[in-house]
Amino acid sequence: xxxxxxxxxxxxxxxxxxxxxxxxxxxxxxxxxxxxxxxxxxxxxxxxxxxxxxxxxxxxxxxxxxxxxxxxxxxxxxxxxxxxxxxxxxxxxxxxxxxxxxxxxxxxxxxxxxxxxxxxxxxxxxxxxxxxxxxxxxxxxxxxxxxxxxxxxxxxxxxxxxxxxxxxxxxxxxxxxxxxxxxxxxxxxxxxxxxxxxxxxxxxxxxxxxxxxxxxxxxxxxxxxxxxxxxxxxxxxxxxxxxxxxxxxxxxxxxxxxxxxxxxxxxxxxxxxxxxxxxxxxxxxxxxxxxxxxxxxxxxxxxxxxxxxxxxxxxxxxxxxxxxxxxxxxxxxxxxxxxxxxxxxxxxxxxxxxxxxxxxxxxxxxxxxxxxxxxxxxxxxxxxxxxxxxxxxxxxxxxxxxxxxxxxxxxxxxxxxxxxxxxxxxxxxxxxxxxxxxxxxxxxxxxxxxxxxxxxxxxxxxxxxxxxxxxxxxxxxxxxxxxxxxxxxxxxxxxxxxxxxxxxxxxxxxxxxxxxxxxxxxxxxxxxxxxxxxxxxxxxxxxxxxxxxxxxxxxxxxxxxxxxxxxxxxxxxxxxxxxxxxx
Ligand code: NOJ
Numbered sequence: 001x002x003x004x005x006x007x008x009x010x011x012x013x014x015x016x017x018x019x020x021x022x023x024x025x026x027x028x029x030x031x032x033x034x035x036x037x038x039x040x041x042x043x044x045x046x047x048x049x050x051x052x053x054x055x056x057x058x059x060x061x062x063x064x065x066x067x068x069x070x071x072x073x074x075x076x077x078x079x080x081x082x083x084x085x086x087x088x089x090x091x092x093x094x095x096x097x098x099x100x101x102x103x104x105x106x107x108x109x110x111x112x113x114x115x116x117x118x119x120x121x122x123x124x125x126x127x128x129x130x131x132x133x134x135x136x137x138x139x140x141x142x143x144x145x146x147x148x149x150x151x152x153x154x155x156x157x158x159x160x161x162x163x164x165x166x167x168x169x170x171x172x173x174x175x176x177x178x179x180x181x182x183x184x185x186x187x188x189x190x191x192x193x194x195x196x197x198x199x200x201x202x203x204x205x206x207x208x209x210x211x212x213x214x215x216x217x218x219x220x221x222x223x224x225x226x227x228x229x230x231x232x233x234x235x236x237x238x239x240x241x242x243x244x245x246x247x248x249x250x251x252x253x254x255x256x257x258x259x260x261x262x263x264x265x266x267x268x269x270x271x272x273x274x275x276x277x278x279x280x281x282x283x284x285x286x287x288x289x290x291x292x293x294x295x296x297x298x299x300x301x302x303x304x305x306x307x308x309x310x311x312x313x314x315x316x317x318x319x320x321x322x323x324x325x326x327x328x329x330x331x332x333x334x335x336x337x338x339x340x341x342x343x344x345x346x347x348x349x350x351x352x353x354x355x356x357x358x359x360x361x362x363x364x365x366x367x368x369x370x371x372x373x374x375x376x377x378x379x380x381x382x383x384x385x386x387x388x389x390x391x392x393x394x395x396x397x398x399x400x401x402x403x404x405x406x407x408x409x410x411x412x413x414x415x416x417x418x419x420x421x422x423x424x425x426x427x428x429x430x431x432x433x434x435x436x437x438x439x440x441x442x443x444x445x446x447x448x449x450x451x452x453x454x455x456x457x458x459x460x461x462x463x464x465x466x467x468x469x470x471x472x473x474x475x476x477x478x479x480x481x482x483x484x485x486x487x488x489x490x491x492x493x494x495x496x497x498x499x500x501x502x503x504x505x506x507x508x509x510x511x512x513x514x515x516x517x518x519x520x521x522x523x524x525x526x527x528x529x530x531x532x533x534x535x536x537x538x539x540x541x542x543x544x545x546x547x548x549x550x551x552x553x554x555x556x557x558x559x560x561x562x563x564x565x566x567x568x569x570x571x572x573x574x575x576x577x578x579x580x581x582x583x
Contacts, residue, residue: 030347031509031529036226036280036304037350038508039076040387040498041126041394045358046083046105047091048451049397051463058451060106060114062463067117069480073400074498077124077280079228081358083111087137089197090173090417091358091449092128093230094135098215115223124225126280131212132231133198141199145183145190155208156199157191157237167241170252173198173417175424193234193256195417203235203265216273226280229303232295233257233286235265257286263294266302280304282352282392289344296349305392307352311337312360321422322443323436331540332520342390342512351391355382355399359418361447362405363396367540369575370404374542375478377575380493380562381538384577387497388527388536390512398452400494401483405447406472411437415469416446455481493562500560500579506532521545522572526582534559535580539572546571556580 050062060083063070070078082092083105092102101111118125134141144152159166159180166189169179173195180189181196191200202208216227236259248255266283274281285292285306295306314337315329316322345351356363364370368378379402386393408414411423411433419440426436441447446469453475454461460475472478483489501507510529516522523538524547535556539545553568561578572578 028347029509029511030345030349032298033509034304034350035124036077037392038502039124039280039392040074040501041077041079041392042070042073042075043079043081043357043394043396044070045081045397045449047081047468048449048462050452050454051465051467054463054465055104056463056465056468057104058462059104060101060110064110064114064117067114067121070118071121071123072495074495074502075123075395077126077225078118079126079282079394080128082128082130082230087135087197089135090195091415093130094133094137094195094198095130096135096137097139098134099218112222119223124280126226126228126282127219127224128230129216129227129232130230131201132234133192133194133200136197136199144186146185148186148188151207153186154205155202157202157239158186158188159191159241161187161189167243169193169241170244171195172253173421175421175428177425191237193231195421200237201235203261204237204239209265209268213269213272216269217276220273220277220279224279226282229281229283232266232283233262233291234259236260236262253286254288254291257291263300263302266295267300270301270303274303275301282307282394289340293344293349296345296351298348305350305352307354307394308341310341312354316443320439321426321436323439324442330520331523332518335514335517335523338389339512339514345391352394353386353389353391354394354396355386356396356448357394358396358448359445360396361443361445362403363399364402365405365407365442365447369542371542374575375402375404376488376490377562377573377577379490380497381540381575381577383490383494383497384536384560384562384579385523385538387501388507388525388534388579390508390510390527393501395494396448398448400491401453401478401480402490403450403453403472403478404474405441406450406470407441408444408446409437413470414440414444414446416444416449419444419446453479455479488564496560504532504534504559505529506534510534515550516548519545519547522547524549531583532581533583535582537572537576537578537580539574539576542574544571544573551580551582553580553582556582 047058049058050066051058052061083101084095085097085100085102086092086095101108140152140155143150144156166180171177171179182189192198193200234256281303282305283295283303285295292306292308295303314334315325317325355367363382364379368382450469451462451467451471456476459467460471483491506527506529510527513526515524521541522545525536527534537547547570558566559579559581563573563576566578
């Protein structure tokens with residue numbers, strides 16, 4: 001979504017702040033302990049996880065029925081995509097009532113049962129907070145759109161039609177990429193950075209902010225353990241509505257993430273809500289290092305973690321919507337993105353590590369190799385990468401069994417508003433629709449949203465009704481049941497890797513240093529804390545590849561490998577992932 005963003009060079013790092021450890025290198029490493037730094041977060045897309053009532057859509061009772069499975073993974077927290085009342089035009093990112101559960105997913109009683117079920121198993125629950133916009137079916141917008149004198153009119157951004165056409169604003173999910181929609185009863189245009197059914201909330205209005213804080217407190221008082229903050233970087237707008245500044249060069253997402261009062265609002269939210277609870281917060285924080293770091297620098301008292309888009313949006317052709325470069329992605333440059341973001345949070349703040357989520361295709365297809373002969377090895381290799389970075393791992397449901405892209409052929413097969421609006425834009429410009437659909441087989445969001453593959457029965461055991469998105473036909477072999485008792489399965493490797501991270505604090509807090517930086521095929525690095533040093537080797541190719549670690553691995557202890565016999569001579573087997581302890 002944020003593919004047009006330019007990332008600026010690293011800002012100078014401050015040299016000192018409170019909780020730091022001097023490592024062998026001279027820079028100072030932040031090692032202040034927090035539960036959310038040590039946690040592995042498992043993301044559940046409720047629509048696609050487990051359907052208990054046969055309506056084809058996953059639900060809370062479905063999640064409840066899988067609590068023991070989730071516990072068996074060894075994860076510490078879950079992030080649930082939005083389950084609030086919503087017309088579901090953007091699958092819950094269009095909320096019409098923030099304080100209730102969508103009947104599609106269940107009731108508040110189901111929610112309480114689920115929350116208790118997680119807590120009883122020692123698992124924390126993070127909810128999605130969509131605070132930049134709501135649904136046009138929210139009661140605030142329904143009232144606001146009737147009359148300019150409604151008390152809710154100023155809960156949204158309007159441009160009165162008597163002033164003529166509003167100044168152009170780009171929209172992310174609009175057929176015409178136009179961010180204003182005319183509303184007849186008020187003779188004014190409302191702003192929508194996303195789809196026209198997602199009007200932007202007016203954070204300039206203190207009454208709106210207080211209503212939002214009240215709603216957040218309601219969930220926290222129920223015992224929710226944290227929030228993932230959707231599109232939070234967009235909440236502040238320059239309401240003088242200047243022409244879009246030329247210096248952004250068309251990177252309007254970056255402009256939207258630079259609102260004048262953004263951090264005043266996040267700090268206020270921290271003061272009024274977050275600081276009163278022991279919760280974890282993670283921002284969807286678009287932009288460069290300097291912008292993202294502001295959310296998580298502890299001294300600023302805003303949020304805990306942020307995720308950026310530079311690594312996940314890597315390898316798409318510039319200026320096009322998620323069009324994969326036919327030459328693949330340049331591993332050397334990609335590794336440097338990780339180096340850059342690791343150093344961004346070396347002294348302050350904390351990052352996240354993810355290779356897939358509901359806005360992304362399946363990690364196996366995008367970053368590994370989904371051919372049957374490489375599915376197992378490359379899924380395990382990517383799992384190793386996610387769980388060995390100095391950042392909180394966010395692991396997407398289904399990746400633990402090596403699910404892959406469904407690769408639809410026809411536009412009619414898609415459900416996703418982002419894809420459909422971008423298709424309409426390409427069509428309107430007379431673009432190459434065949435090429436567009438080919439690209440989408442790799443990159444579209446629906447690839448990551450197909451139902452969880454539980455077993456080899458009808459609908460992959462997802463539910464008895466026709467699923468809202470088709471099940472990937474590889475479910476007869478790629479499913480949880482088939483992998484449960486197979487000690488060499490992707491699933492059991494994930495469980496083992498979780499244990500490895502838990503047993504080796506160095507993987508959470510230890511310094512990250514790249515090895516063999518210019519190696520075009522292998523991602524190699526060390527993690528060091530105190531006297532412990534681990535070497536992580538990941539072969540990203542389907543051939544044997546060499547790596548130069550300058551360490552004698554023949555004497556090193558093997559912590560884990562995705563091969564029965566790990567290579568110790570500096571040549572790695574296809575998609576090999578091995579972690580060595582070298583002292
Ligand atoms: C980001 C969410 O992750 C995505 O799924 C959604 O469509 C947009 N924000 C709009 O809320």
